[in-house]
Amino acid sequence: MSKSVFTERYNRFRQLLIKARQASKLTQAELSTKLSRPQSYVSKYERGERRLDLIEFLEIVEALQVEPETFIKKLLEEKEEN
Template sequence: MTHPIHDSRYQRIATLLGELRKQHGLLQQDVANRLGRPQGFVSKVESGARRIDLVELLDFLRALESDPHAFIDELLNQPISSLPR
């Protein structure tokens, strides 16, 4: 069994967060400043090296001025039944 951090669903979250940041024209440092975290935190989240919990995801989305509902909709754009577990 693979380690949970390698679950494709977490990788999808990481990818979407990075895409959102770039769409908003923000640097990782900008997001880190808004979160009160080091830039390395944002880098690790976006690269998939660090998972984030639900509260951190909501904070991240707030820092990106993004709607959590829209984010989840995009995340689930691929049917959940087709996502590997």
């Protein structure tokens, strides 16, 4: 089994996070400030250089004001479409 960071599902996960940030009209720097993290933190997970754990994911969607259930449902729906 390959590392999930290199799977198509993880790539869709990253793309949805990027779209959610952009829909919130936040730059990486602005989001990183809300998360009390360096800008490189956001950049690395968006590029797939860093994997997120569940707690980090929840912190990010909270900062983006996105319901985690809605985000996950969208991720699952996109899987079914492919």
